[in-house]
Structure formats: C-alpha cells, structure tokens
Amino acid sequence: MTTRQKPSSAITAIALVALTTLFWWLFLGRDIADPAGGHTYEPVGVLVCGILLTALVVGGSLLVPAWLAVVAVALPFTLATGIQAASIDDSGLWAVGTLIVLVGAFGGGAIVAAVTRGVVHLRRTVAA
Template sequence: MTATRGTRALLGVLFLAAATVGAWLLWLGRDTRQTVDPQTGATSGPYEAWQVIGCVLTLALLAALAGTRLSPWVVAPVMTVAFTVVWSWRAASTDNSGLWVVGAILVLVGMAVGSTAVSLVARAVSRRRA
C-alpha cells in the first residue's frame, strides 16, 4: 500500500508540474512581442492584462485542486519552481538588460505566496467538508 501511495503522490507532483508549465504556455508562453506606442515610443508587454489574469486564475485553480489531493507543503514548491523556471527561461532568452532577474524574483515570491495560500485554504475547506 505504501508503494502505491508514494507512486500516486509522485504522479500527482509530476502532473502538477506539467500543468503549471502548461498554464504558462497557454497564457504567456506564445507571446514574445512588445508593443510600442507610436506617439510616445514607450514599450509595454509582452503580456496583456487579460493574459496575466487568465494565467493567475488558472494557477489558482490548479493550486486549489492540488491542495485537496497533495500536501500544500508539496504543492507550493512544485508550482513555484515549475512556473519560475519556465518564466525565467523565456525572460532570460529575450531580455538584454538583465532586468529579467527582478521579474524572476517577483514571480518566485508571488508564486510561493499565492500557491501556498490557495492550497492551504483548499485543504482546510476540503477537510472541513469531509
């Protein structure tokens, strides 16, 4: 029985990591162009607000579902590392200024706090219902 439980947990972790990377790919991974305002010359992007909102909502749903199946202390680091690595890989390959490191730190902190909070709440709610 222990081997089965361990195998299921490992598969859950691998699925969660893949789904987290998939959320990045779905919402943010394909957009690499920055928008230039023709009047001011200011650049923005590459992401639009709706893409970031969609990504955050998808990640929150993943953290909530995973928090009911896996320990939140597993969910948070798996999601944080998976998303930060894939985000950083793309940002580092497209940024010549080195500022991607600042973004990576913000992504890391945001993912850690968000995935921990959501998975803890989901775990508490699921246990209360049971």
C-alpha cells in the same frame, strides 16, 4: 461504501508540473516581444493563467501534501517565466523580475493551499 484511492504523490506532482508548464505556454509563453525590446502580456492571458494555476493548487492540495502542490506549480511557472525573460533582456533585470515571480508564486500558492486545507478541515469538522 467504496473509497477512492488517491493517485501517488509523484504522479500528481508530475501532472501539476506538466499542466503548469502547458498553461504558462498557452497563455503567456507565446506572447510576442514589443518593438521596444520589452515583453508585454495580454491582460486576459494573465488572468486566465492565474485562475488556472489557482485551480491547480486547489486540486493538488486535495490530493497531495499542500507544500508539494505549491512547489509543483510555483517552480515550473517561475522557471518558464525566468527563461523567457532572460532570453529577451540583456540588462540583467530579468533576475529581479524572476525573483518577484518566485516570491509571488510561492506566497500566493501558500495562501491558496492554506485556505483549501482550512475549508476541507472545516467541512470535516461540521460533518462529524
């Protein structure tokens, strides 16, 4: 039986960063500021982006250490969101929002990665 070789961690991390940025831009980055000067996201865009980011963490956790998958998804997503928020907000609250996104992205990513690793471990245990 032939075993497939996993891609290198660096290549996988770069791909995760690129896909995260692409997904953010496609589903959240092109939303237009509302007339009051704020920024609104379409609910379907938020949902789809969340599902795709979850899939990236799951896939990444299968190929590289889970912590790397979480970092490679959470950091660029937070950075993109923060840059966009800073560009339209002059009150300084964008920093608070960015911190909340950072905590949520890392927390959610860590939970997804832990569940993914747990399922993989369980499948290996049952198969053995």
